[in-house]
Amino acid sequence: MPNASRTALLVIDVQNDFIPGGQLPVPEGDLIVPLINRLGDRFKQVIIAQDWHPPGHASFASSHPDREPYEVIELPYGPQTLWPDHCVRATAGAELHKDLNLPHAQLIIRKGCNPDIDSYSAFLEADRKTTTGLAGYLKERGIDTLYLVGLALDFCVMFSALDARAAGFNVFVVLDACRAIDLDGSLAAAIERMQVAGVDLVSADQVPG
Numbered sequence: 259m260p261n262a263s264r265t266a267l268l269v270i271d272v273q274n275d276f277i278p279g280g281q282l283p284v285p286e287g288d289l290i291v292p293l294i295n296r297l298g299d300r301f302k303q304v305i306i307a308q309d310w311h312p313p314g315h316a317s318f319a320s321s322h323p324d325r326e327p328y329e330v331i332e333l334p335y336g337p338q339t340l341w342p343d344h345c346v347r348a349t350a351g352a353e354l355h356k357d358l359n360l361p362h363a364q365l366i367i368r369k370g371c372n373p374d375i376d377s378y379s380a381f382l383e384a385d386r387k388t389t390t391g392l393a394g395y396l397k398e399r400g401i402d403t404l405y406l407v408g409l410a411l412d413f414c415v416m417f418s419a420l421d422a423r424a425a426g427f428n429v430f431v432v433l434d435a436c437r438a439i440d441l442d443g444s445l446a447a448a449i450e451r452m453q454v455a456g457v458d459l460v461s462a463d464q465v466p467g
């Protein structure tokens with residue numbers, strides 16, 4: 259890995275609830291775990307993002323009367339897709355997938371912890387103002403290049419990639435180490451948004467190291 263100390267792997271939301279059998283399953287979400295483990299071996303710097311909601315979170319359909327999962331409602335910060343209850347903090351569904359093997363990861367950053375605000379992105383919550391502190395952590399450690407993998411490509415991976423670009427990082431998304439929900443064309447839209455923003459879309463065999 260060239261510039262190993264300036265490059266990090268950011269692993270997004272590889273958690274039980276996003277795996278088939280979980281509360282908000284991403285199709286084939288489990289299939290990427292071995293590839294992420296192999297990629298992880300090539301990075302000195304690994305950061306893990308974990309969706310981590312309090313019970314009754316604003317993104318849960320069950321928190322809103324007469325609403326169903328996958329409806330979109332207006333919250334004070336803008337439109338919010340409603341989801342099944344998922345990744346409730348300190349539950350089995352919120353745990354990282356048991357086969358994820360990244361013992362050298364130095365930071366697990368939890369997001370979506372604010373009961374009233376969702377956070378697809380590992381950098382900025384959905385109000386687009388509240389930061390998680392991740393950009394500051396990376397910059398203080400001299401990291402300028404990120405490779406993103408994980409779930410779901412068209413939500414949390416995409417928003418993390420866009421925010422990383424906006425924060426000035428070189429950003430690569432490793433497509434074969436991601437899977438998408440693909441809700442109403444969200445996958446195609448995500449690919450386009452990332453390309454327009456200057457995110458490099460690559461495959462695992464293009465990752466140096």
Ligand SMILES: [Zn+2]
Pocket residue numbers: 309310311317344345370
């Ligand atoms: Zn969530």
